[in-house]
Amino acid sequence: MQRVTAGPPWALHDIAAIRRIESAAALGLPPHALMQRAGLAVARLALALAPHEPGVWLACGPGNNGGDGLEAAWHLKAWGRSPVVTWLGDEQSVPADARASLERARHAGVVFTDTPPPRCGLAIDALFGLGARRPLAGRAAQCRDALATLAAAGTPVLAVDLPSGLDADTGTGEQPVRADHTLSLLALKPGLFTAQGRDAAGQVWFDDLGVTASEPASAMLSARPEPVLRPHASHKGSWGDVAVVGGAAGLRGAALLAARAALHAGAGRVFVAPLQASGEPTLDPFQPDLMFRDPEALDLPRLHIVCGCGGGDAVRAVLPRIISSARSLVLDADALNAIAADASLGKLLRARSGRADRPSVITPHPLEAARLLQLTAGEVQQDRLSAARKLVEAFGCVVVLKGSGSVIAAPGEVPRINPTGNARLAIAGTGDVLAGMVATRMARGQAPFAAACDAVHAHGELADHWPAGETLTAAALARSIAPD
Numbered sequence: 001m002q003r004v005t006a007g008p009p010w011a012l013h014d015i016a017a018i019r020r021i022e023s024a025a026a027l028g029l030p031p032h033a034l035m036q037r038a039g040l041a042v043a044r045l046a047l048a049l050a051p052h053e054p055g056v057w058l059a060c061g062p063g064n065n066g067g068d069g070l071e072a073a074w075h076l077k078a079w080g081r082s083p084v085v086t087w088l089g090d091e092q093s094v095p096a097d098a099r100a101s102l103e104r105a106r107h108a109g110v111v112f113t114d115t116p117p118p119r120c121g122l123a124i125d126a127l128f129g130l131g132a133r134r135p136l137a138g139r140a141a142q143c144r145d146a147l148a149t150l151a152a153a154g155t156p157v158l159a160v161d162l163p164s165g166l167d168a169d170t171g172t173g174e175q176p177v178r179a180d181h182t183l184s185l186l187a188l189k190p191g192l193f194t195a196q197g198r199d200a201a202g203q204v205w206f207d208d209l210g211v212t213a214s215e216p217a218s219a220m221l222s223a224r225p226e227p228v229l230r231p232h233a234s235h236k237g238s239w240g241d242v243a244v245v246g247g248a249a250g251l252r253g254a255a256l257l258a259a260r261a262a263l264h265a266g267a268g269r270v271f272v273a274p275l276q277a278s279g280e281p282t283l284d285p286f287q288p289d290l291m292f293r294d295p296e297a298l299d300l301p302r303l304h305i306v307c308g309c310g311g312g313d314a315v316r317a318v319l320p321r322i323i324s325s326a327r328s329l330v331l332d333a334d335a336l337n338a339i340a341a342d343a344s345l346g347k348l349l350r351a352r353s354g355r356a357d358r359p360s361v362i363t364p365h366p367l368e369a370a371r372l373l374q375l376t377a378g379e380v381q382q383d384r385l386s387a388a389r390k391l392v393e394a395f396g397c398v399v400v401l402k403g404s405g406s407v408i409a410a411p412g413e414v415p416r417i418n419p420t421g422n423a424r425l426a427i428a429g430t431g432d433v434l435a436g437m438v439a440t441r442m443a444r445g446q447a448p449f450a451a452a453c454d455a456v457h458a459h460g461e462l463a464d465h466w467p468a469g470e471t472l473t474a475a476a477l478a479r480s481i482a483p484d
């Protein structure tokens, strides 16, 4: 069993792949073997999470997820604990493996009750796993609410395989169980790490049940970036030139944030090309290293461009030239809204994507993604991996769909889900900082998909390591970037 941490590139499998892995594994194993392994893993983790609390309540559903819970109860009883089970199954229709575990638990003297105990040392959610097909209702909803009451009183909640009611593929669900820990069995699921998944699952643990996945990953958790070695014999030209085009009147700050982020991330030189800026000061007094230019004067084929941050409507006019000529391109915010509103710009972006020497990354949040796909933000959030894939199909470039568990997708690549970051990033300006970080990685020669994955990971880690008592602002975030 392993604790899933942000670092290694964990493989994720969707429900269809897991069912195939399960069938292949079952062919070579005696009946009930996988559930025995699953139950043992759950019981071990339960013991580790509540070593001094004998009382464990297990809410067990009618299928094999419930069977895992029953098997765990049997072990806990054998180890001298006091498991109490509420089982929602039906004697007539219980699946064979779950029946075997039910009988073991009964024979061992595990207590069964219809009423959740008022208190216990640990509560286990074994209501539903991969087979959850509809919102929790009736007794299942009552158990979910009882788990929430126990959690509010300080009882840790451990979910078996998935928090019940959470969709393993999409991380969506109507009021899923909220767990402190989730032990994912056989394979890690994408839904644990995106949309509502991170809030529902808590700390994720993984046990492969001794089975090597026979299926390619459906997605991966993106890995911590490798540190970059900066040779002594380098100069400012070695680290690339980034230019930020945006910051229309009243929105200057967004462009400055992206530019400062690019500078702190280690770009060799950073230019700001504000839109509608005639007669304004051409200095950022807090960051005098930034160089101001007229957007028309930029030597685009040499430059790694961030376009859109605070671009307002004015960005529309500069986009055709930028999309056609920039050496590499990160499109954010108003640039994406302009493309959503004007099909000819989308066409230009698609045409640009045909050129390997002209990489592009788009970084929409769910509403911007919805505009680009002519969907609602709710529809995008219903299946974030699928929305990111649709954007890749539409524009042929690298896509970063922001939000909890940002999804990074690109043509020919297994999509990545980013495991870092937290709600402190849900404020204005942090997206501009990210855009600057992505551009800087491309400026120093990283391939666009890797640049996007690494920048998103690093951006999230800044928030994860933010000092508890200090406010996170976008400007402070940009300043805190350490070039790696």
Ligand SMILES: NC(=O)C1=CN([C@@H]2O[C@H](COP(=O)(O)OP(=O)(O)OC[C@H]3O[C@@H](n4cnc5c(N)ncnc54)[C@H](OP(=O)(O)O)[C@@H]3O)[C@@H](O)[C@H]2O)[C@@H](O)CC1
Pocket: 018, 019, 021, 022, 034, 035, 038, 061, 062, 063, 064, 065, 066, 067, 068, 095, 127, 128, 129, 130, 131, 132, 133, 134, 135, 136, 137, 140, 160, 161, 162, 185, 186
């Ligand atoms: N895959 C593997 O390799 C391994 C899997 N293992 C374990 O098995 C789990 C999958 O088991 P599973 O297929 O039996 O599905 P599960 O989640 O128990 O639910 C199905 C039952 O719930 C019912 N039901 C669904 N939603 C409902 C609702 N809202 N409200 C009420 N009822 C609802 C549904 O009824 P139906 O929809 O059929 O009417 C059916 O009766 C998996 O997550 C893992 O824990 C491990 O043991 C070993 C390896």
Ligand SMILES: [K+]
Pocket: 065, 125, 126, 127, 128, 129, 159, 160, 161, 162, 163, 164
């Ligand atoms: K569960």
